[in-house]
Amino acid sequence: MTSSAAPTRDAIVATAHESIARGSKSFAAASLLFDRATRERAWLLYAWCRACDDIADGQDHGHTMSVVEDAPQRIAAMATLTDAALDGHVIGLPAFDALRIVAAETSLPARYAHDLIQGFRLDAEEWRPRTEDDLLTYCYHVAGVVGCMMAVIMGVAPDDEAVLDRACDLGLAFQLANIARDIEEDAAAGRCYLPTDWLDELGISPDAVMANRAKLALLARRLTDRAAQFEASARMGTRALSLRSAWAVLAAAEIYGAIGRKVAARGEHAWDARVTTSKWDKLLFIMRARGHARRRAELMESARSAELWRRPGR
Known part of the structure; x- marks a missing residue:
């Protein structure tokens, strides 16, 4: 987490768009059918979900980047960053700032973010x-x-x-x-x-x-x-x-x-x-x-x- 000035919303949306275009052609195609405000928020949410998935699995948009013996530590760090974003703090990482923006604009319940992170914990535990x-x-x-x-x-x-x-x-x-x-x-x-x-x-x-x-x-x-x-x-x-x-x-x-x-x-x-x-x-x-x-x-x-x-x- 950083205390630097927040990137502009447009910059974070652009990065989120790049993420969905790279990570899911099906969701990217479907998202184009939304009105502009909903479409951008869908991209912002996707960027955070994708980043969490990659952090948990040591990947970059589904491509393995590292060994993940430290998955519990990765997920704990992810949860900390998520809490900070939901509290409105500037994170300095586009995906978590994307969550900050979409949560503020939609009153997204924090419990949903925590429920998703629990899914990563289940996989890390080889459940x-x-x-x-x-x-x-x-x-x-x-x-x-x-x-x-x-x-x-x-x-x-x-x-x-x-x-x-x-x-x-x-x-x-x-x-x-x-x-x-x-x-x-x-x-x-x-x-x-x-x-x-x-x-x-x-x-x-x-x-x-x-x-x-x-x-x-x-x-x-x-x-x-x-x-x-x-x-x-x-x-x-x-x-x-x-x-x-x-x-x-x-x-x-x-x-x-x-x-x-x-x-x-x-x-x-x-x-x-x-x-x-x-x-x-x-x-x-x-x-x-x-x-x-x-x-x-x-x-x-x-x-x-x-x-x-x-x-x-x-």
């Missing part, structure tokens, strides 16, 4: 889920809470728990699809996010999950089916958003939903090559989402959002 509820709790800490923060940035009141639940659902859907896609990649890194209860049902060893792809495909399908349920629930919440914000959210849902659907469709071949969406696919999903956003009240009028899972603090 593994035993039950589906454990898995969803993890997904909340690394993605669902980001959905809550994004909702606040889009103008949802911090105490509107019903809409925040739907925003959380979208983060859960994203993370479940990612876990299904990345099972082999995670296994190579010594990680497994499949509940041990699920593995035990099929006789799969947590330390050899890739040994039987046919059985593994069944669990991947279970993940993507749950992701689809959370995605459908999340779409209900777009009725509370402006047209442009709803468009962006629904576009992101289409893009990430496609990942889960491709994993499910490939079955035991889901990990032969990394599942991605092409630029053409993204454009198609964005255009489809525009129509859905315009007709969201009509499309969702008769649908009911069942409570699929209760997030921490509710």
Whole structure:
């Protein structure tokens, strides 16, 4: 933390834009659909989330830079910087000053930042889920809470728990699809996010999950089916958003939903090559989402959002 004069907001926004363009083409594309103020705040939030992820894993936008035996110390330093930023102090690091700005402009609840940092702690501790509820709790800490923060940035009141639940659902859907896609990649890194209860049902060893792809495909399908349920629930919440914000959210849902659907469709071949969406696919999903956003009240009028899972603090 420094006591130097704060960089200008425009400079921090420009740096945040560079970060999202480099770190996530899907989120960068979806963010362009927001109005300018929301778009810039989304970039600012992304920059802080990305920086925290990189600090925890010793990376630079997903590229390994160092050994991470000191992950607990990294995360403790991250939490200290985050607290200072939330208190309005100039940090001198663009990503944490980005958090300072977006928190001040939106009254972002500090508990959400701390909930996300808890997710990094779980990974640093090489934590593994035993039950589906454990898995969803993890997904909340690394993605669902980001959905809550994004909702606040889009103008949802911090105490509107019903809409925040739907925003959380979208983060859960994203993370479940990612876990299904990345099972082999995670296994190579010594990680497994499949509940041990699920593995035990099929006789799969947590330390050899890739040994039987046919059985593994069944669990991947279970993940993507749950992701689809959370995605459908999340779409209900777009009725509370402006047209442009709803468009962006629904576009992101289409893009990430496609990942889960491709994993499910490939079955035991889901990990032969990394599942991605092409630029053409993204454009198609964005255009489809525009129509859905315009007709969201009509499309969702008769649908009911069942409570699929209760997030921490509710």
